[in-house]
Amino acid sequence: MSEPVLYIVATPIGNLADLSERAREVLGRVDHVAAEDTRHSGRLLAHFNIKVPMISVHDHNERQRAEHVINLLRNGESIALVSDAGTPLISDPGFHLVRAVREAGFRVSPVPGSCAFVAALSASGLPSDRFQFIGFLPAKSGARLQALEALSENTETLVFYESTHRIVDSLKAMSEAFGCERYAVVARELTKTFETIHGDSLEGLLEWIQADANQQRGEFVVLVQGAEKVLDDESINPEAERILRILAKEMPPKKAAGVAAEITGYKKNRLYQLLID
Numbered sequence: 365m366s367e368p369v370l371y372i373v374a375t376p377i378g379n380l381a382d383l384s385e386r387a388r389e390v391l392g393r394v395d396h397v398a399a400e401d402t403r404h405s406g407r408l409l410a411h412f413n414i415k416v417p418m419i420s421v422h423d424h425n426e427r428q429r430a431e432h433v434i435n436l437l438r439n440g441e442s443i444a445l446v447s448d449a450g451t452p453l454i455s456d457p458g459f460h461l462v463r464a465v466r467e468a469g470f471r472v473s474p475v476p477g478s479c480a481f482v483a484a485l486s487a488s489g490l491p492s493d494r495f496q497f498i499g500f501l502p503a504k505s506g507a508r509l510q511a512l513e514a515l516s517e518n519t520e521t522l523v524f525y526e527s528t529h530r531i532v533d534s535l536k537a538m539s540e541a542f543g544c545e546r547y548a549v550v551a552r553e554l555t556k557t558f559e560t561i562h563g564d565s566l567e568g569l570l571e572w573i574q575a576d577a578n579q580q581r582g583e584f585v586v587l588v589q590g591a592e593k594v595l596d597d598e599s600i601n602p603e604a605e606r607i608l609r610i611l612a613k614e615m616p617p618k619k620a621a622g623v624a625a626e627i628t629g630y631k632k633n634r635l636y637q638l639l640i641d
């Protein structure tokens with residue numbers, strides 16, 4: 365009997381032809397497929413004529429289901445974990461299961477494939493050497509803005525997942541937190557018929573998306589260019605201070621510090637502190 369394994373199998377994010385040959389082979393060979401939504405994944409398996417018993421493992425039953433999966437592995441059975449689309453555990457269930465199975469001493473093996481943020485990043489034209497994957501932002505507007513403000517000085521490319529319901533609100537919040545001039549890319553409906561990858565300032569993106577309701581439909585990855593590298597020098601040069609003071613006459617201190625930070629490269633907090641002092 366071969367060693368029992370929990371396989372983590374990536375499935376397509378739109379285009380069914382993206383299911384790898386190895387994924388098909390593994391899905392056809394395992395004793396059970398553990399799926400986030402058994403009906404949804406059942407259709408994928410049916411499309412490939414794969415008939416395997418399914419068990420449901422989703423956000424709300426994952427911890428209890430781990431024990432069941434471990435018992436199946438103890439019986440020598442192999443299991444493939446899939447999510448609704450893309451790579452399991454990436455803004456999808458599976459973390460608790462993988463951890464429990466590894467702790468129980470069983471082998472966990474990935475069968476890599478589609479992942480929306482990797483696909484988006486690879487085609488965005490934004491720096492991909494260093495990036496931060498954030499996934500979904502909080503649904504409530506206050507918490508969302510707070511989360512974004514905490515990222516505003518991050519110099520790495522920022523990567524977000526967004527749904528059709530919140531794309532406009534999220535772009536507005538990003539514009540507020542990062543400044544309307546910050547360059548960003550919207551990657552929509554990747555690998556599907558209406559795939560669109562569009563880059564502009566956050567202000568430009570908002571105008572573009574609000575002008576066409578069709579562009580607000582579907583699934584989105586939003587990638588935001590990192591903040592300009594800040595100067596480490598604690599002392600602020602006279603030109604930067606002059607810009608800050610001019611701006612502070614026209615707008616509230618926090619905003620003035622934010623705009624001056626974008627222009628001069630100094631940290632927003634440092635400039636704000638200078639104004640307050």
Ligand code: SAM
Nearest residue numbers: 377450451454479480525526553554583584585
């Ligand atoms: N596990 C998936 C992965 O590997 O990308 C992500 C699952 S998460 C629940 C679903 C989100 O991924 C969507 O709301 C959207 O932000 C993003 N997404 C999934 N498919 C996409 C696609 N075809 N184009 C753009 N974004 C997509």
